[in-house]
Amino acid sequence: MSTDRIPLDDAAAPVFAEPWEAQAFALVVALHDRGLFDWSEWAEALGAQTRRTGQAANYAAWLSTLESLLAARGVAPPDLLAERRAAFARAAVATPHGEPILLANDPLSAPLPE
Secondary structure (H helix, E strand, O other): OOOOOOOEOOOOOEOOOOHHHHHHHHHHHHHHHOOOOOHHHHHHHHHHHHHHHOOOOOHHHHHHHHHHHHHHOOOOOHHHHHHHHHHHHHHHHHOOOOOOOOHHHOOOOOOOOO
16 A cells, blocks of 8 residues: 555545544554554455444544554553543633644643643
């Protein structure tokens, strides 16, 4: 799979509706390239995720599948992933409309050391 270009649909439009989708795509490719899984493992995991949840194979399913693989391989435990999702949700609420959502905007986040 080439990562030199952003994937395009038949109308030559980017296939990503939101920036996070492109980030999820890039993260999956990067973790594959680092040997966390091969493409057949990824396809099986994504298929299992969509069958289990009835979710379409969209980027939300990609993210859920990636979280499952990270937890299964001991890279990121489920409780850490759950906390990161909660922190992002809090940061989203605290971020002014139109601004990028940053985890630093989470009102419960610890201040960065100086």
